[in-house]
Amino acid sequence: AQSVAQPEDQVNVAEGNPLTVKCTYSVSGNPYLFWYVQYPNRGLQFLLKYITGDNLVKGSYGFEAEFNKSQTSFHLKKPSALVSDSALYFCAVRDGAAGNKLTFGGGTRVLVKP
């Protein structure tokens, strides 16, 4: 079975400081990893994904994530956070050998203070 863990319920960061949102995963096959952002009462917006290739993935709005196979992690990062980055962030995994189901982490609320 595939699973995703986001160990932090909330991350607080000052505007302009680096932002990191942690994610670890577990799959039996090759992992397909995703990050989404959700604003209040809205659907999920795709940020980036890792399927194969370069371990550092660059996505939308200045976000990037680093795939680390040995640590089974896929942390989301942004060098300089904006107040508008305040939202709920979800990491998700799909087992490449197990169909199309996405399994989501519990979500991490990011609060960027001016």
Place this chain on the structure above:
Amino acid sequence: GAVVSQHPSWVICKSGTSVKIECRSLDFQATTMFWYRQFPKQSLMLMATSNEGSKATYEQGVEKDKFLINHASLTLSTLTVTSAHPEDSSFYICSARAGTGPPFGSGTRLTVV
């Protein structure tokens, strides 16, 4: 990119009535769509996988007779919450299988009073 449109964005209904939520793929054909439910401050839970032209596959614990899914065309899947009760109040989100990061609809906030 692949875009999914979901309607309505919010709905209030009386207990015992049924509510239909639509999920459309706007610029691509979606043979497979997914329906999720999200409780306040919680993650998304997959309810069912909707396959065009065949029966939906429901996750364990999801009542298929209560949450009716129809995927009659390559661009439309519908979720009908039948005989809704207050405990069905939630945020429902659809997604589609697509080549890019699976696109999601904007969600439907259902409130049953």
